[in-house]
Amino acid sequence: MSKRRHDPHRRDRIVEACLEVIAREGVGGTSHRKVAAVADVPLGSMTYHFTGMDHLLREALTRFGKEVSDRFEERMTKARNREEAVREVVALITEDVLADHRDLVITHELYTLAARDPSYRDITVDWMRRSRAALERHFDPLTARMLDALIEGLTIHSALDTVPKDRAEVVEAVERVTARASKAGGPATVSG
Structure with a gap:
């Protein structure tokens, strides 16, 4: 059984990465895959922390x-x-x-x-x-x-x-x- 990596700031990195992707690609070009790549997190982290793209966009734009x-x-x-x-x-x-x-x-x-x-x-x-x-x-x-x-x-x-x-x-x-x-x-x- 692999030990889970402790990453307490992962959610914040995802939100900041979302803003970076929005700045580069626009809202329409923002995807879980692109945000995960910029945040340097596994794609599965996206659905762990956010219920969907709408949830992530709301949090990022509210911030x-x-x-x-x-x-x-x-x-x-x-x-x-x-x-x-x-x-x-x-x-x-x-x-x-x-x-x-x-x-x-x-x-x-x-x-x-x-x-x-x-x-x-x-x-x-x-x-x-x-x-x-x-x-x-x-x-x-x-x-x-x-x-x-x-x-x-x-x-x-x-x-x-x-x-x-x-x-x-x-x-x-x-x-x-x-x-x-x-x-x-x-x-x-x-x-x-």
């Missing part, structure tokens, strides 16, 4: 959404005032969202999946709720919603555009969205 939301909340918590919050939104867009092609691809794969299969919308709805709550630390609810839409729109444009977004363009966009809201709470400007 991804939570990680992105955590980074977002960290940035907004760090800001002590509205001016710093505007700077953090710009940094979030230019340093976190637009700088990581892998995350851009996974984000769009999640959006497409949620658009096609409403059962995945709970992941995107939770992500948007957390993003807006973080923004509402410094901005009114309407401005927070508009900023969230701006961030999402810039990610779509960045993923599809052949010309990278310039930081000055991002600064201008964020300042325009927050301009009216800023008047009520004091100035909020960012230098490029």
Whole structure:
């Protein structure tokens, strides 16, 4: 009788490998076999840890959404005032969202999946709720919603555009969205 290999982090490796495969192949190209190969686990581990591909995709995409939301909340918590919050939104867009092609691809794969299969919308709805709550630390609810839409729109444009977004363009966009809201709470400007 062979001794079972102790591998306490196998499940986490499988989830991370799933995200890597999604980034490379898309949701449609993700399979148990490909994920197992990237995770360097036996194919049988897939069904041991997950009831099926839907279960694995949900867990991987939920983890991804939570990680992105955590980074977002960290940035907004760090800001002590509205001016710093505007700077953090710009940094979030230019340093976190637009700088990581892998995350851009996974984000769009999640959006497409949620658009096609409403059962995945709970992941995107939770992500948007957390993003807006973080923004509402410094901005009114309407401005927070508009900023969230701006961030999402810039990610779509960045993923599809052949010309990278310039930081000055991002600064201008964020300042325009927050301009009216800023008047009520004091100035909020960012230098490029």
